[in-house]
Amino acid sequence: MSSTPEEHSAASQAPTFLPLPPGVKPLPDDGNGYRLERVGKNGYVLISGFVQSVFVVTREGVVLVDAPPATSGKLQAAISSVTNRPVTHVIYSHDHLDHVGAVNDFPEAIRIAHVEAAQLFALHNDPARPMPQKIVADAHTVLDVGGEEIHLIYPGSNHASGNILAYFPAQRLAAMTDVVMPGWAPYRAWGNADYMPGMLAAHDAILSVDFDTYVGGHVYRTGTRPEVKQSREFFLDFWSTTHKKMGEISFSDIAAALAEPANAWASQKLWIDKIAQSVTSELVDRWGTKIAAVDTFTADTVGAAVVSISTDAPTNLP
Numbered sequence: 001m002s003s004t005p006e007e008h009s010a011a012s013q014a015p016t017f018l019p020l021p022p023g024v025k026p027l028p029d030d031g032n033g034y035r036l037e038r039v040g041k042n043g044y045v046l047i048s049g050f051v052q053s054v055f056v057v058t059r060e061g062v063v064l065v066d067a068p069p070a071t072s073g074k075l076q077a078a079i080s081s082v083t084n085r086p087v088t089h090v091i092y093s094h095d096h097l098d099h100v101g102a103v104n105d106f107p108e109a110i111r112i113a114h115v116e117a118a119q120l121f122a123l124h125n126d127p128a129r130p131m132p133q134k135i136v137a138d139a140h141t142v143l144d145v146g147g148e149e150i151h152l153i154y155p156g157s158n159h160a161s162g163n164i165l166a167y168f169p170a171q172r173l174a175a176m177t178d179v180v181m182p183g184w185a186p187y188r189a190w191g192n193a194d195y196m197p198g199m200l201a202a203h204d205a206i207l208s209v210d211f212d213t214y215v216g217g218h219v220y221r222t223g224t225r226p227e228v229k230q231s232r233e234f235f236l237d238f239w240s241t242t243h244k245k246m247g248e249i250s251f252s253d254i255a256a257a258l259a260e261p262a263n264a265w266a267s268q269k270l271w272i273d274k275i276a277q278s279v280t281s282e283l284v285d286r287w288g289t290k291i292a293a294v295d296t297f298t299a300d301t302v303g304a305a306v307v308s309i310s311t312d313a314p315t316n317l318p
Contacts, residue, residue: 017295018284024183024292026220034074036081037222039213040171042148045222046071046078051098052222054175054215055079056168058146061088064106065166065175066217069128072102089145091152092132093177094163095120096191099217101128110134112143114154117162136164155205158198159191165202167209174211176202180231181216182223185287188297189304196305197314200239203232234287238298240318241282242305245275276302 027047029035034048042057053075054065062079064087079087087106092113093099103111104127113121113132121131136152143150151167158179165176178191179202190199206214206228214223254274255267276299287294308314 017293018288020292021183021289024220032074032077034071034078036078039173039222040168043168043171043173043213044078044082045213045215046075047220047222048074050218050220052215052217052219054166054173055087056148056150056171056173057083057085058088058148060146061085063087063089063091063145063148063150064109065091065215066093066099066177067102067105068099068217069097069101072105075102076105091150091164091166092117092121093166093175093217094160095124095129096160096178097126097129099177103130104128112136112152114152114162114164116154116157117160117164120160120162151209153205153209155201156198157195158202159193161194163202165205165209167211169210172210172212173215174206174209174213175215175217176206177217179203179216180206180214180223180228181219182214182221182227182231184219184292185234185283185294185296185298186231186301187218188300190301193304195312196308197312197317199235200232200317203228203235207232230291234283234291236318237286238279238283238301239305239309241279242275242302243309243318245278246306246309249274249278272303272306273299275306276300 027035034046037045039045044055046053048071051068051070053068053071056063062085067090087109090103090106090109090111095117111132112134115135115137118132118135121129139154141152149169153165167174193199214228251271254271255261258266279302280298283298284294
C-alpha cells in the first residue's frame with residue numbers, strides 16, 4: 001500500500017540520525033520477552049529490551065545483581081528455567097530506580113550495597129528500594145556466597161555515588177551498571193553522572209579485573225574487554241576535546257555580543273552551546289562510524305562536562 005501525501009510529508013520531516021552499526025542492533029529473544037545468555041559455568045545475563053540483569057547460581061542459591069522493574073516477572077521465569085534454588089542475595093549496583101526497583105520480587109534475599117548507596121536509599125525512603133541488610137564500606141570487598149567468590153569494587157563516585165563493580169572471577173564476568181554501553185556512545189551526561197571525572201576511574205576498575213564478559217545494565221547485548229577499552233578511549237577523547245574547546249572559544253566575546261552582557265545565564269548558555277556543537281562535530285567525524293549514536297546525546301554530555309571541568313576541576317584528567 002502506498003503512503004498518503006500526509007504520511008510522506010511526516011516521514012520527510014522526521015529527524016534523521018546516523019545509522020546504527022550492525023553489531024549493536026537488537027538480538028532475537030526466546031519468545032518470552034527476554035534473552036538469557038549463559039556466562040561461564042554458573043553465570044547468566046538476562047536481557048529484556050534495552051535493560052540487563054545478572055545472576056549466578058551457587059551451591060546455596062542464586063546471587064542477583066540488580067532487579068530492574070522492566071524485568072519483573074521475566075527475571076523470576078529465567079531463574080526458574082535454570083535452577084530451583086532460591087534467590088538468596090541481591091546486590092544493589094547503585095540506588096537508581098530503573099535498575100533496582102523490582103527488588104521486592106525477592107523478599108527473602110539479603111540485600112547488599114555500598115555504604116554511599118545505602119545513604120541514598122535512606123534519603124529516598126522508597127518502599128520499592130528497601131534498605132540493604134548488608135553494607136560494604138571498603139574500596140574492595142570479597143564475599144563468599146555458596147562457594148562463589150564475589151568481588152565488590154568501588155572506585156569512588158562515578159555514574160552514581162556507591163555505584164559498584166560486581167566481579168565473579170570463576171565466571172570471568174564483570175558487571176558495572178551505567179558506565180560502559182558496549183558499542184554505544186554514552187547516554188545523556190553519562191546518565192546524569194554524580195561525578196563525571198569518576199567515569200575514568202570506573203573504566204579503570206573494570207579493566208583491572210580479568211573478565212571475558214562485561215555487563216553494563218543497558219543495550220541489547222553484553223560486552224568485551226576491547227569494547228570497555230574503546231569506551232575509555234572515547235571518554236578521554238570527549239573530555240580532552242571539550243577541555244580544549246573551552247580554551248579556544250571566547251566566553252568574553254560571546255558575552256560582549258549580547259544586548260545585555262550582564263545576563264550571565266544567557267552568555268553561559270551560548271558559550272556552552274557553541275562548545276557542544278564544535279565538540280560534537282569533531283567526535284562524529286572521529287567516532288560516528290565506530291560506535292552507535294554519537295550524534296544523539298553528545299552535545300548534552302558536553303554541556304555537563306563543561307560544568308564538571310569548571311567546578312570539579314580534576315587535575316588527573318587531560
